[in-house]
Amino acid sequence: MSTNRTLYTCLSPALIDLYEVKDALVVIIDVLRATSTIAAALYNGAASIIPVDSISECVRIAAETGGITAGERDGKVAEGLTYGNSPFEYPRAFIENKILVLTTTNGTRLLHMALERGAADIVTGSFPNLGAVCDYLVASEKNVILGCAAWKDKVNQEDTLFAGAVISRVKQHFSINCDASHMAETLYHAAEGDCFTYMQSQQASHYHRLMGFGLEGDIRYCLTPDGANILPLYKDGKLILG
Amino acid sequence: MSTNRTLYTCLSPALIDLYEVKDALVVIIDVLRATSTIAAALYNGAASIIPVDSISECVRIAAETGGITAGERDGKVAEGLTYGNSPFEYPRAFIENKILVLTTTNGTRLLHMALERGAADIVTGSFPNLGAVCDYLVASEKNVILGCAAWKDKVNQEDTLFAGAVISRVKQHFSINCDASHMAETLYHAAEGDCFTYMQSQQASHYHRLMGFGLEGDIRYCLTPDGANILPLYKDGKLILG
Numbered sequence: 001m002s003t004n005r006t007l008y009t010c011l012s013p014a015l016i017d018l019y020e021v022k023d024a025l026v027v028i029i030d031v032l033r034a035t036s037t038i039a040a041a042l043y044n045g046a047a048s049i050i051p052v053d054s055i056s057e058c059v060r061i062a063a064e065t066g067g068i069t070a071g072e073r074d075g076k077v078a079e080g081l082t083y084g085n086s087p088f089e090y091p092r093a094f095i096e097n098k099i100l101v102l103t104t105t106n107g108t109r110l111l112h113m114a115l116e117r118g119a120a121d122i123v124t125g126s127f128p129n130l131g132a133v134c135d136y137l138v139a140s141e142k143n144v145i146l147g148c149a150a151w152k153d154k155v156n157q158e159d160t161l162f163a164g165a166v167i168s169r170v171k172q173h174f175s176i177n178c179d180a181s182h183m184a185e186t187l188y189h190a191a192e193g194d195c196f197t198y199m200q201s202q203q204a205s206h207y208h209r210l211m212g213f214g215l216e217g218d219i220r221y222c223l224t225p226d227g228a229n230i231l232p233l234y235k236d237g238k239l240i241l242g
Numbered sequence: 243m244s245t246n247r248t249l250y251t252c253l254s255p256a257l258i259d260l261y262e263v264k265d266a267l268v269v270i271i272d273v274l275r276a277t278s279t280i281a282a283a284l285y286n287g288a289a290s291i292i293p294v295d296s297i298s299e300c301v302r303i304a305a306e307t308g309g310i311t312a313g314e315r316d317g318k319v320a321e322g323l324t325y326g327n328s329p330f331e332y333p334r335a336f337i338e339n340k341i342l343v344l345t346t347t348n349g350t351r352l353l354h355m356a357l358e359r360g361a362a363d364i365v366t367g368s369f370p371n372l373g374a375v376c377d378y379l380v381a382s383e384k385n386v387i388l389g390c391a392a393w394k395d396k397v398n399q400e401d402t403l404f405a406g407a408v409i410s411r412v413k414q415h416f417s418i419n420c421d422a423s424h425m426a427e428t429l430y431h432a433a434e435g436d437c438f439t440y441m442q443s444q445q446a447s448h449y450h451r452l453m454g455f456g457l458e459g460d461i462r463y464c465l466t467p468d469g470a471n472i473l474p475l476y477k478d479g480k481l482i483l484g
Contacts, residue, residue, distance in 0.1 A: 014256055015256055153257065155421055177447050178396075178447065180396070183402060187428055190432050202428075
């Protein structure tokens, strides 16, 4: 076991340049709901997921690849796209062997920021694939940055909770000189292992936004560990099974 | 009691432009140690405290005003200045009726950012003046931003803890749609009212930096409520007793 590797938590994309992204392993975290849906779709056999920034690029790349257009803007299916950002829209019977071209508000943007800054390795994480992400982090030899996608650069609870869940499981393998990481872990412990109940008890802003859309089932899924326990690995512009 | 007023917590100066600073009441929080020392010096009768950005400006303004030069860089007395950033350097016998010209790494910078963005009202807060800050926030009619000075833009635990302490006391007077605020409050509750013991149990980075300088007494003071329970109010370039 090495403790020379560092782990940092970046609570907002607006803070990314405070961290040494170059050559690091970056975990993109967008719990509600992009990275939960990515885990679900790959778990259910999607050939790959292509994350894109804009609706127009989503439509263009889907036309080129024969993929499915999907994405949200402000928590709803984006105009011009066919599917949304719910993990339940992608059961095996529908998504197996298909390409999903996904544009989301926050997660895709952070992924591209990590890429531009020379991250050696990019994976996505959320509660449905918590175990697989932790196993990969421990097995890797790289320094780690847990990158919270946040909400329009504002820190959010769900992404921070996931960072805390990861840290609580892998911390003995890293040197962690990072208050954001310690805060995330304290927050996770305060949730006492039940992030859904914790979020219900809180006035968490995006949680309530989605609850207002009738998405309680989605939220439960996104906050429950290991329901789609695979590793989405970014390679050549696509997320594939790692 | 009005609940139409909003309260937001800005965890890092790098995030300040996500918030509506104009016309707001901004609390500058730099617990270890700038805003604790500001509270202590004003409590002990300092005529005023002039916060400045740079060492050269500190020297220049002190010469003009007959003030005392003080400040830290990376937790130590800055070269060219006479005093440091410890609350214990400013007992009444020394500081009464004097002007303190103070430059610090993070707090002064955030104060000037709030000023440039048109804050209606700027005060400084730390545990030694927790009660006075809360009373002022409740009595004010303005929207509130709790501004954490952080450490070179990286989120820190001590400033976030103080934000949480404030929120736990004043929240019924505000509409709080801000995950950073809810996280701060959860963190504060996790500390169970004893922030010094909590920080000891954590690998909080600035805490350990200062402990390494032998500053345990300072840290205890800075994390203990109401030891210098006055309100530093920024007016015409100076912090004075509010």
